Amino acid sequence: MCVVLSDPVERVHRNFLARVEAGDLPPARVAGPVDDTLDRELDGTTALALFRAQVLSRHLDRLARELRAAGDGYYTIGSSGHEGMAAVAAVLRPTDPAFLHYRDAAFQIARSGQVPGVDPARDLLLSLLASRHDPIAGGRHKVLGSKRLAIPPQTSTIASHLPKAVGAAYSIGLAAELGPEHRAWPDDAIVVASFGDASVNHASAQAAFNTAGWTAYQGVALPLLFVCEDNGIGISVPTPTGWVANSMGQRAGLRYRSCDGLDLADTLAVARACADEVRRTRRPVFLHLSCVRLYGHAGADVEATYRSAGEIEASEGDDPLLHSARIVIDAAGLSPSDVVELYQEVEGDARRTLDAIRDTPRLREREDVLASLVPPKRACRPARPPSDDERLALLGEGDWRTRERPQSMANCSTGPSPTCWPRTPRWSWPVRTSGRRAASTGSPSGSRPGSVGGG
Ligand SMILES: Cc1ncc(C[n+]2csc(CCOP(=O)(O)OP(=O)(O)O)c2C)c(N)n1
C-alpha cells in the first residue's frame, strides 16, 4: 500500500498511518555482515521509550515545515529517516559529550529522557521559532544542543565539529591530569561525534579520523565514538555504493563496525558494543549506521529533480518508524491501533506545547543579537605556565627581549632565529596512556611520549 501525494511530508505521514493500520510493515533487512555474538533482544520498555523519541522527532519535522509555511519558523532541515540515532543515545550516558549531526533530533530527545526535568519538545520548538528563550542559541539559529545534556551546539558547516570532538576526547584524559577549574566531564566519559556520509569526504573529517587513529595507534587515550549516518546522499550527490565501508573499514587505530540504522534492536546492540569498547579501551571506534533520508535535503529542495520516483519510494518504504512499529508490536505487545494512538498522542502533545509558546518573543534588534552573543567572562588560570627561568633557558635572550612586541609569523619560516620557537623542542606536553600519565621524555628524539605499542 502506498499513498501518492505531491507533498512528501504529508505522503510519509499518511503512509505511516495507512501501513500500520493495515499491518503492512516492512520486514527486517540485513545491512552488511551481522555480528552474531551480540544480544539483539529488545525489552518492551526500552523499545517503547525509543519509539516515542523517534515519533516526537518526526512530528517536530512536520511542525517545522508548517511553521515555515506560516512564516513563524525558518529552518526545515529535518531528522526524518535518521531516527535510529535514538538508540545510539540510549547506549551512552548523558554526561558523554555529543557533537551531533544536524539530523539528530531523535538523539537529543532520547537523551533528554535520561535527565529529569528536560522538555525536549519545548526546547526544540523554541529553537524552531527563533525564540529569545531558546535555551541553546538564544534565538539566533535553529540548532541542536543543550548544556544540561552535554550537547555542545554546532554550526551546519559539515564536518567542522569533528576536529573539535577529537580535541574534546583528548581533553578528557588531559583534564584528569591538569584538573582545570572548569572541567565539565567525568574521567570515564567518552565523546560521540556524528555526521553524514558525504561529510566523510571533507578534509576536516579526514583530519579528524587521521588524528584519532594516529593518536590511538601510539597508545594515547582518545575515547571517541564516530557515527556516520549513511543515507546514501549528500544534498543531490549520491555516495558511491560501498564507499564508506571500503574507505573507513581498514584505518589504523580506528575500529570499524556497522549497523542497520532502521532497526532499533540492531542499532542498540551494535552501538552498545561500540560504546562499551570505547569506554573500556579509551580508543576510537567508527560506527557506520545505514539509514534513509526522507523529504529531501531541506524544505526548499525538490528531490524529484535529481532522484527517480522509484528511489524516493524505496526510501519512504523503508521509513524507520515503520520498522520501529514492527519492533514495538513484537517487543511491547502493542496492537497496530495502539501504535497509531501513540503516534497521534505524541503529535497532540507537541502541538499543545507549540500553541503555548507560539507568541514567544523573538530577537528583533541588532543589539539584541549582539547582546546574546557575548558570553560572560570566565576566569581561568593557566594550566601549566612555564616559569620565567624555564622560559629564558628554553627560548633564549632574543625571545626574552621581543616577547612583548608583535612579531611576524614569517620570522619563523625563514630559518632558525633566536626569536622563534626552536625547531626541535626540548619538552613535550603530558600525555596519558590508558589512564596513566606518561613521563615527559625531555627529548623528542628519545622514545615517543606515551607510546605503549601499535594500535
Ligand atoms: C563546509 C561545508 N560545505 C558545504 C556545505 C553545504 N552542505 C550542506 S549539507 C551538505 C551535504 C551533507 O551530506 P551528508 O554529510 O551526507 O549529510 P546528510 O545531509 O545527507 O545527512 C552540504 C555539502 C556545508 N554546510 N558546509
Ligand SMILES: [Mg+2]
Ligand atoms: Mg547523506
